[in-house]
Amino acid sequence: MLTDAEKHYLLAVARHALKEEVCGSAGSGPDPLETPALMQTVGAFVTLNSGRELRGCLGLLSSDRPLVETIAVMARRAASEDPRFSPVSAEEVDGLTLELSILSVFRPVTSAHDVVIGRDGLLIQRGAKRGLLLPQVATKHHFTPEKFLEETCIKAGLHRHAWKDEGTELMAFTAEVIEEGE
Numbered sequence: 001m002l003t004d005a006e007k008h009y010l011l012a013v014a015r016h017a018l019k020e021e022v023c024g025s026a027g028s029g030p031d032p033l034e035t036p037a038l039m040q041t042v043g044a045f046v047t048l049n050s051g052r053e054l055r056g057c058l059g060l061l062s063s064d065r066p067l068v069e070t071i072a073v074m075a076r077r078a079a080s081e082d083p084r085f086s087p088v089s090a091e092e093v094d095g096l097t098l099e100l101s102i103l104s105v106f107r108p109v110t111s112a113h114d115v116v117i118g119r120d121g122l123l124i125q126r127g128a129k130r131g132l133l134l135p136q137v138a139t140k141h142h143f144t145p146e147k148f149l150e151e152t153c154i155k156a157g158l159h160r161h162a163w164k165d166e167g168t169e170l171m172a173f174t175a176e177v178i179e180e181g182e
Contacts (some may be wrong), residue, residue, distance in 0.1 A: 001176065002037050002102070002176060002178070003037070005033070005043075006033070006035060006037050006038055007178045009030060009033045009038070009068075010038070010067070010068065010071050010100055010178060011076075011098060011100065011178060011180055012029070012030040013029065013030060013071055013072050014071050014072065014074075014075040014098050014100060015066055015075075015098060015180075016029040016030060016048055016072075017029075017071075017072040017073075017076050018048070018075045018076070018077040018078075018079050018088070018093060018098070018144075019093055020076070021075070021076040021079045021080055021088075022079050022080075022087075022088050022089070022090050022092075023090045023093060024092050025105075033068075037067070038066060038067050038068045039066045039067065039068070040067050041053060041062075041063050041064055041065060041066065041067070041070075041100075042062070042063065042067055042070075042073060042102060042103055042104075043059065043060050043061045043062045043063055043070075043072045043096030043103035044060060044067060044071055044100065044102050044103060045058065045059025045060075045074060045100070045101040045103070045108065045134060045175075046057055046059060046064065046071060046074040046075045046077075046078045046096075046098065046099070046100055047078065047080050047098070047099040047100075047101070047134075048079065048088065048096045048098065048099075049091050049096065049097045049098075049099065050092065050095060050096055051095075054136070055092070055096055055162065056078040056079055056082040056084075056085050057065060057078055057082060057084060057086065058074050058077045058078045058081060058082055059101065059103075060074065061103065061106075061123065061132070062103075066158065067102065071100060075098070080129070087165050091116055095129070096180070097179070097180045097181060098179070098180045099136075099177060099178070099179045099180070100128060100177070100178040100179075101121075101135075101136070101177050101178075102175060102176040102178070103121070103173050103174075103175050103177040104170040104173045104174040105173065105176065106172070106173045107125060107171060107172055108169075108170070108171060108172075109122070109171060109172045110169045110170075112145040112146045113145070113148055114142075114172065115145040115149065115172060116145075117138045117139060117143060117144070117145060117148065117149060118135065118138070118139050119135060119174055120135055120138075120145070120172040120173065121133060121135040121172065121174070121175055122132045122148060122149065122152040122170065122171070122172055122173075123152070123157075123170070123171040123172075123175050124149075124152045124153055124156050124158065124162070124163055124168060124169070124170050124171075124172065125156070125169045125171075126156070126158055126162060126165070126167060126168040126169065127157045129157045129158055130156055131152050131153065131154070131156025131157070131158070132152070132155070133151060133152045133155060134175055134177075135175050135177070136175075137173065140143075143165075149170070150161045150163075
């Protein structure tokens with residue numbers, strides 16, 4: 001668990017990286033803060049929202065960089081490289097809200113009974129196809145565990161019941177979610 005100071009720092013780092021990526025110059029960033037939690041090497045996602053609409057979301061399942069660096073890189077990439085969206089414009093930056101998801105280790109899932117809505121995110125993989133949905137997606141859309149599994153399959157480009165097929169790898173994880181305005 002991150003402290004409030006660490007959460008605020010990560011949001012400031014992400015906001016600075018976003019502005020720098022989109023606007024080219026964002027002034028000086030937040031004063032450096034080094035704690036063991038910020039130096040851990042874990043997966044993380046940065047989500048950009050415009051009002052209630054998704055505007056970009058990219059992340060890493062794992063990272064060999066400190067968390068603070070991973071957050072900065074993913075904020076930049078979410079603004080400019082999410083293939084579902086055009087790059088964020090300078091006019092949009094101040095209207096976007098940031099959401100950071102710091103991932104736990106992954107654990108295998110064998111049935112819908114293993115999935116707890118509101119706690120778990122899902123990763124499904126079969127061959128070269130892979131899809132991930134963060135825990136907050138299931139809560140936001142009021143998914144049942146079965147619906148969450150199906151939607152993760154669809155995100156991976158698989159048929160909705162592929163999670164039941166032999167040879168399909170299904171993993172769950174938790175995420176510490178940090179939102180601007182909390």
